[in-house]
Amino acid sequence: MMMNKMKDAQYDIRDTKFLKDINYPIDLKKLNLMDLRVLSDELREFLIDTISKIGGHLGASLGVCELTLALHYVYNTPSDKLIWDVGHQGYIHKILTGRKEALKTIRQKGGISGFLKRSESEYDVFGAGHATTSISAALGIAAARDFQKRDYKVVAIIGDGSMTGGMAYEAMNNIGLLKKDITVILNDNKMSIAPNVWALQNYFNELMTNEAFNKLRSKVWDLTGSLDEKYSDRIRKFASRIEGGVKSVVTPGMLFEALGFRYFGPVNGHNVVNLVKILEDTKKMSGPILLHILTEKGKGPSFAAEHPQKIHALTPFDKTTGIEHKKSTVPSYTKIFGTALTELAKRDKKIIAINAAMPDGTGLSLIQSEIPDRYFDVGIAEQHAVTFAAGLATEGYTPVCAIYSTFLQRAFDQIVHDVAIQKLPVIFAMDRAGLVGADGPTHHGTFDLTYLRLIPEMVLMAPKDEKELRDMLYTATLYKRGPVAIRYPRGNALGVDCGEFEKIEIGKAEVVRNGKDAVILAIGNMVDNSLKAAEILHERGVEVEVVNMRFVKPLDSEMLMDIFNRFDKIMTIEDNTIIGGFGSAVSEFATMHNYKNDIFIHGIPDRFIEHGKPEELHSDLKLDVKGISEIIGSLLIRKNVESEK
Numbered sequence: 001m002m003m004n005k006m007k008d009a010q011y012d013i014r015d016t017k018f019l020k021d022i023n024y025p026i027d028l029k030k031l032n033l034m035d036l037r038v039l040s041d042e043l044r045e046f047l048i049d050t051i052s053k054i055g056g057h058l059g060a061s062l063g064v065c066e067l068t069l070a071l072h073y074v075y076n077t078p079s080d081k082l083i084w085d086v087g088h089q090g091y092i093h094k095i096l097t098g099r100k101e102a103l104k105t106i107r108q109k110g111g112i113s114g115f116l117k118r119s120e121s122e123y124d125v126f127g128a129g130h131a132t133t134s135i136s137a138a139l140g141i142a143a144a145r146d147f148q149k150r151d152y153k154v155v156a157i158i159g160d161g162s163m164t165g166g167m168a169y170e171a172m173n174n175i176g177l178l179k180k181d182i183t184v185i186l187n188d189n190k191m192s193i194a195p196n197v198w199a200l201q202n203y204f205n206e207l208m209t210n211e212a213f214n215k216l217r218s219k220v221w222d223l224t225g226s227l228d229e230k231y232s233d234r235i236r237k238f239a240s241r242i243e244g245g246v247k248s249v250v251t252p253g254m255l256f257e258a259l260g261f262r263y264f265g266p267v268n269g270h271n272v273v274n275l276v277k278i279l280e281d282t283k284k285m286s287g288p289i290l291l292h293i294l295t296e297k298g299k300g301p302s303f304a305a306e307h308p309q310k311i312h313a314l315t316p317f318d319k320t321t322g323i324e325h326k327k328s329t330v331p332s333y334t335k336i337f338g339t340a341l342t343e344l345a346k347r348d349k350k351i352i353a354i355n356a357a358m359p360d361g362t363g364l365s366l367i368q369s370e371i372p373d374r375y376f377d378v379g380i381a382e383q384h385a386v387t388f389a390a391g392l393a394t395e396g397y398t399p400v401c402a403i404y405s406t407f408l409q410r411a412f413d414q415i416v417h418d419v420a421i422q423k424l425p426v427i428f429a430m431d432r433a434g435l436v437g438a439d440g441p442t443h444h445g446t447f448d449l450t451y452l453r454l455i456p457e458m459v460l461m462a463p464k465d466e467k468e469l470r471d472m473l474y475t476a477t478l479y480k481r482g483p484v485a486i487r488y489p490r491g492n493a494l495g496v497d498c499g500e501f502e503k504i505e506i507g508k509a510e511v512v513r514n515g516k517d518a519v520i521l522a523i524g525n526m527v528d529n530s531l532k533a534a535e536i537l538h539e540r541g542v543e544v545e546v547v548n549m550r551f552v553k554p555l556d557s558e559m560l561m562d563i564f565n566r567f568d569k570i571m572t573i574e575d576n577t578i579i580g581g582f583g584s585a586v587s588e589f590a591t592m593h594n595y596k597n598d599i600f601i602h603g604i605p606d607r608f609i610e611h612g613k614p615e616e617l618h619s620d621l622k623l624d625v626k627g628i629s630e631i632i633g634s635l636l637i638r639k640n641v642e643s644e645k
């Protein structure tokens with residue numbers, strides 16, 4: 001209904017009944033309960049209109065529209081603390097907490113963040129981007145509150161997808177023990193980005209369809225909703241008696257109860273009036289509480305229901321059809337990887353594909369549909385994914401863990417302890433390496449060369465184009481002596497012909513352009529930019545050699561010695577932090593072999609890089625063609641090099 005209206009009219013916030021005057025939670029308190037229903041429609045319409053123009057995470061925020069309203073209506077934020085897991089569902093929260101105008105800048109350079117961010121607002125109590133941190137953070141905040149003998153409420157809001165991460169259970173175990181006053185709201189929409197892979201889902205499904213449970217549950221909520229506050233003690237006693245009865249009949253061994261939480265729900269998360277009443281009740285209770293709400297991801301537009309996975313995050317789109325405007329004829333690295341892996345797995349029955357809740361994002365949805373029995377989505381559980389892969393490898397399988405560079409950070413110890421020490425042939429396929437763009441500092445994959453290079457005997461490579469990505473993957477499946485990691489960027493590949501798979505010699509670099517004045521040692525997608533920069537410099541009479549190093553580990557020592565003997569001016573380039581990355585490796589090599597060449601290490605400076613389009617960020621950091629040619633120019637005339645350090 002609402003969406004039809006949008007089809008015809010140009011959106012204008014001045015036409016809204018309530019939203020035009022809502023800027024902070026205090027403005028909400030002036031509304032009555034029924035007004036909140038109208039406001040939730042207005043919020044959805046505003047959100048869809050804005051995000052259709054600029055792109056962003058949409059589905060999760062649409063799903064928590066009523067919940068967000070109810071939370072800010074009932075709680076006294078920011079004194080009471082709301083801790084949102086991941087933070088991708090925080091757009092309505094941002095609108096209601098002083099950032100309505102700024103929403104149109106979300107995820108763009110200089111604009112507000114797509115996630116919660118402490119430096120952005122006092123209402124953003126805990127920053128995030130990675131999943132499954134909210135309950136632990138909430139416990140820390142509650143413990144601090146109690147130390148200081150202060151009196152405020154702490155509420156963590158976590159999705160069922162994020163509940164597949166182990167840290168949620170570590171935190172609940174701890175809360176149950178400490179018995180702190182914390183409310184955890186489980187936002188259950190049965191979706192992660194893809195359909196969720198949560199074993200507990202079946203358990204909840206049974207619970208929800210159980211007649212006896214449902215009858216008793218509605219009695220509890222009817223009573224707590226309709227009676228006067230002065231009866232609250234009696235209501236609570238009654239509620240717990242009912243709960244007790246329900247538990248023993250319907251939910252023996254209920255997980256949350258066993259962990260020390262009082263469990264309420266499941267309740268309809270789209271009935272804002274009811275949500276307010278329930279939150280008002282649970283707010284009065286003490287101890288650990290888990291409120292289970294049921295929502296629909298992407299609630300609102302009809303296209304969301306048709307494409308529940310697509311709605312998670314969108315580039316600019318048509319707001320009536322949901323169809324994205326973006327068109328590209330060149331396949332992405334993700335697609336190239338997914339296709340190559342499927343081809344290789346068809347030839348080699350030992351190959352197993354593993355991902356952590358990102359089948360589309362990693363390109364594994366192809367192998368999922370074509371070879372489902374050798375495909376695993378383990379949930380948002382990167383640590384488990386790695387040790388699970390290690391177990392498979394001990395039995396002669398070749399597991400390929402396709403995990404974004406930034407999320408693999410979580411599994412560092414598993415890579416060292418479970419895989420590398422035991423020399424197990426696990427392949428790590430790290431998509432989204434380098435600067436990812438709009439998701440910003442929580443998602444940039446700019447540390448992997450550093451955190452993997454330090455692991456003894458790790459093979460670590462990065463392709464210059466999609467052919468090399470295919471060949472590196474092929475090479476990795478043949479290498480059985482230990483772990484191999486391949487990192488490649490977000491976005492479109494270069495559009496080169498791929499041909500048949502070819503094996504690459506481990507540790508061999510290649511000269512891709514000859515020159516005499518200076519040399520660029522480049523890794524991964526920096527090779528292409530370096531070649532283009534060398535072409536510009538050639539037009540100015542400067543001849544720059546470009547080497548595609550391919551391997552950060554093992555380094556091609558023969559090639560490096562030749563380079564050090566032939567060139568005085570050397571630039572290394574990577575889209576990884578300069579601390580401990582590829583350039584560091586080259587410089588360590590030079591020191592160890594007593595070379596005194598002029599080496600300039602170029603890459604990501606030692607600070608967190610904000611969000612923006614990758615091309616904007618590359619330009620700011622002089623990692624684009626223009627920047628690289630400028631740096632080489634400065635290097636040659638022996639001026640101070642102006643790259644940001």
Ligand SMILES: Cc1ncc(C[n+]2csc(CCOP(=O)(O)OP(=O)(O)O)c2C)c(N)n1
Pocket residue numbers: 060063086088089129130131158159160161162163187189191192193297356357358380382407410
């Ligand atoms: C550690 C980690 N792995 C993967 C992701 C990618 N990711 C972002 S949101 C999301 C799904 C979260 O599902 P859920 O918690 O149910 O929230 P919903 O989007 O359904 O509201 C995933 C897998 C992440 N943010 N962090």
